[in-house]
Amino acid sequence: MQPQRLGTRAGMGLACLGCRQGRHYSPIRNPIKMLYQRTFYFHFENLLYANGRKNTFLCYEVNRVEYSLLVPVCQGIFTKEGNLHAELCFLYWFHNQFLEESPGDEYRITWYLSWSPCWDCAEQVAGFLATHRNLRLAILSARLYYFWDPHYQEKLRRLTQEGAWMGAMDYPEFKKCWDKFVYNGGQPFRPWKRLKRNFSFQDSKLQEILSSPGSLLQEEVFRVQFNNSQRAVPIQPGHYCRRKTYLCYQLEQPGAQEPLRGCLKNKKGRHAEICLIDEMRSLGLGKAQITCYLTWSPCRKCAQELATFKKDHPDLVLRVYASRLYFHWSRKYQQGLCFLWLSGIQMDVMDLPQFTDCWTNFVNPQRPFKPWHGLEKNSRSIKRRLRRIKESWNLQDLINDFEKLQLGPLSP
Template identity: 60%
Template structure:
């Protein structure tokens, strides 16, 4: 991150925001419990909630740690929305006072996502002040009628996500006059979060598919290099050393229907096993990642871990229980475009919603970026068993393993043909596990 020069900040409080005059806005310290539960409820249809509440936290970066400076709540003041009120206040009370070499990390918890005007103004503010990083958590998102504005906000370094239970708890503990009472989630909170997260992905879909010259690479950098401090903690929590034999047989089974164990049905979880082969004969690095409910997908955790290693000219093989979702696929593709010397091969046991166009587009973005994608067959299952399971016996194929694999390969081949990519990836189906790098 480049330090902000003093001369670039002179007069930017009003010029950047296109206002010649403004009165100083003062935040409120907390909001009531009823206000929080009414305005931050992540309903599908939030009628009567016309105000936007912005709970903010400003931290100053001190070496490798963060020092808390300010926190409070803004709402609309006159014609100025809460976002602009915060920018005016932040410029007057922080940027004018602190050294221009200071770096700040700002976190917003909002009842509504920014409107298209505010999104544009915040993007311009971030473009002018490069010593800022902004993370925005929204309880609800406006109808996706302004994707280009939100994309421009992300392009300038903002991280945008839907609020889930951890964010609601943080907001409750820091910004609500709760009287010492713990946060009690409202009914179907997580289900509503998944709906809001789906709406966000729909809004940002144009950002993902414009290509590397526009937003796709930028989005990857934002999501993975300007992530919150909790990201490294999540990677460590979701890291698994080895898989148990019964877990491998249950989760990597490529049967179309889930087979019950006894009288109980189990849930197929998204596992990712990776092997990173380094040059010069070094020992390969291996690991297993598991997506946690309501948290980052295993693919995103994998990218965060690989980026922290700062490696190049390596070969990585990934075995997944499910093929990547569109969001993970687009971010994997952006990562590969950022690292053209890296060889990345992905083998999936099963195809995830392969009949939906959005998921097919995600697979296409992987192929177009140079990532080799295929379905696991007997050699891949055997290799995964050998490297990522603590086996007490050789791998014993389950019934119809090769037949199920052939069916999935046929579906994958039809996706390639329907999108005109067969010539580009016609040799992937014959891909074999190669020897170690020299």
């Protein structure tokens, strides 16, 4: 007699049933190997409002960590089975196939979902991750399920709190799914109309949802975008996020009880630095102090605009810290950095104190910042590069300007 299958509401709680009660999960059929072309195009099209898509397809990749290397283990597809959603089908299957056999192994898992998890699945997946700390899960979704509902939003944030990385599927992810999970007959992936535009909506909405109350920047976004490694760090094997420009700023004015904080990124045709200047000009600043944390140092044009802004506000103290230097080998971009120094803007490279301050003020003040591997070594290397740029432009007298400065509130 087959054991009764657990429904989605039976739940795994904070500890999965297979571990907590010593019971095996209900039997799950073997995953699907490939999708038909029509099924893929219908269910994975990233429409803003999709009608008739009442099922969820989950394409997965499992990698095992062996001696710090990622070894591909398997891939496949799950979909709804009875009352059990695709996400829970995967967890039941994965637990039986891998965790019961080798509970101490480390795994990196990537999901490509046609719909983001519902609130119940998100809660149970979060509980599963909380129990099994040897897993890292990346979730990429074609569409967001009930993204306007605060209850669903809260459950998606719960996933990220337990270490899951979430993102919206863009062209590279759709193409990868087409190549790896579809009977394509050798035909190339044909993107549908408005794929890019719909991705922009899904991506911006997801980032808005995942930003915790009181937080301006998602934890995983900070760790990926502010990472100062020479090469981009993959979220999961084969999946890289393009390193974009993010600008976190803190404005302190005499008499103000709390500093004004914000987080900006490049918009179409307008860089984050220009957006900052527009916001600051609208405030009519007098004596003030602005501290900026940038993922990339300013380009030449933005550096010129910042220099002009500083000259228009002589009582303003403007500090700019960059995680990485943008096209540092180009004399044109080096000249932009010189514009900043000569205008009195204090420009330097982010080190551990600045990363910690940025994390505390813009990401999560409740959780201590944990540096990534090589952070301080990378910072020292970038600082040497910046010093050589100063020397090559005969700006040696400005080298030690920042070393005498410390982060602190503006004096009244």
